[in-house]
Amino acid sequence: MRFGFIGTGVITEAIVLGMLKSDYPVDEIVVSARTKSISKRLAKASDKIRICENNADIVNAADLLFLAVLPQDAEHVLVPLEFPPEQKIVSLIATIPIAQLQEWTRHDAIICRAIPLPSVADLTGVTAVFPPLDAAMGLFQELGTAIPANTIEEFDSFAxxxxxxxxxxxxxxxxxxxxxxxxxxxxxxxxxxxxxxxxLANTAFQSPDESYEELRLRHTTPGGLNDQMFRRFVDEGGENALSYACQSVAERIRKNHYSQD
Known part of the structure; x- marks a missing residue:
């Protein structure tokens, strides 16, 4: 299978390095020349990796194409390109809805969005995928864990x-x-x-049937130091601060969706 990456940044590098470490079948990985320091580093990592100066050539070379450009650059980069209708596309571009991407790619593209974390490089990442396109789910499962999101609201919450x-x-x-x-x-x-x-992270990972609250209680002696630490954190507004921060980010994501409608 041939993979193409338009945009070669930190996340592209992490995905490619993870692919090289995994058992996933890879015939060729074509990456854009930008960013040069990263693309050159990747090209030295494997003879399966090819640097391409022209984004149109990346589109034509890839069975599964990744869009990894900055949101503010996406329209400028995508609109001039011609995408074959059968091509599968994975967008890593934050906040840009699929409907907008389809408009810029100018056909009914098979597009999903994904949020890979840097740890995919070590095959320990977790990646939300919406909608759960089989090709993307299969790849990211090899790079750690792939989480299917069945609605845009669920995907946004993972974001x-x-x-x-x-x-x-x-x-x-x-x-x-x-x-x-x-x-x-x-x-x-x-x-x-x-x-x-x-x-603590390993304990949570190895105890999937326990809620975080159950784990907290299992690590807490009533009236003990852990109990005091958590109670003071709550009393000082720690829980509210986290909820407010999450809500703020969620509103930013939703606002972007609405502005694209």
């Missing part, structure tokens, strides 16, 4: 959740800096938190 990556590292940095104020050096603080958070 909101993907926005928590920066929040996660910001939370960890805040905790590390607090440890440093108590006399711990940053390296030690980071090592402790990274190992603890990895352990």
């Amino acid at each position: 909101v959740a993907s926005g928590m990556m920066g929040l996660y590292f910001g939370f960890a940095e805040c905790a590390a800096q607090w440890l440093c104020t108590q006399g711990t050096d940053y390296r030690g603080a980071r090592a402790y938190l990274s190992t603890m958070l990895l352990g």
Whole structure:
């Protein structure tokens, strides 16, 4: 199977590296020259990867085509291209609805949208796909876990959740800096938190039938330190802050949809 990527950024690199590590059948991967540093790095990784200067050639070469350009560049990049009607397209372009993409590709394209996370490079990613196109689901399942979204509302909610990556590292940095104020050096603080958070993530992953609330209670002694930490977090508005942040991102996504109608 031949894959094409219009747009060669961080997520394209992660997907391609994951494909090379996986057992997924790949005959050729064609990537655009932009960004040159990434495309050249990928080309050195495997002789199955070819750099292409012309986006039209990428379209013609790919059985499964990935759109990975910035939202503000999408119309300018896509409108001049001619897409064969049988081609399958996976859009990685944030916030651009399928109806708009079909207008720019100028035919009834077979398009799905996906939200791959950087960890697909290590085959540990989770990727929401809407609608769950078999070709995309099969690939992303090889790169970790593929989650089918059957409605745009469900897909958008996964998009909101993907926005928590920066929040996660910001939370960890805040905790590390607090440890440093108590006399711990940053390296030690980071090592402790990274190992603890990895352990908690593994516990959740290995306990799929337990809710997060059940896991919290299993890790909490009533009146103990974990209980005090969580109660104070709630009392200081932590839960509300997270809900407000999620709602803010959701409104931004929905506003973009409406502006395209």
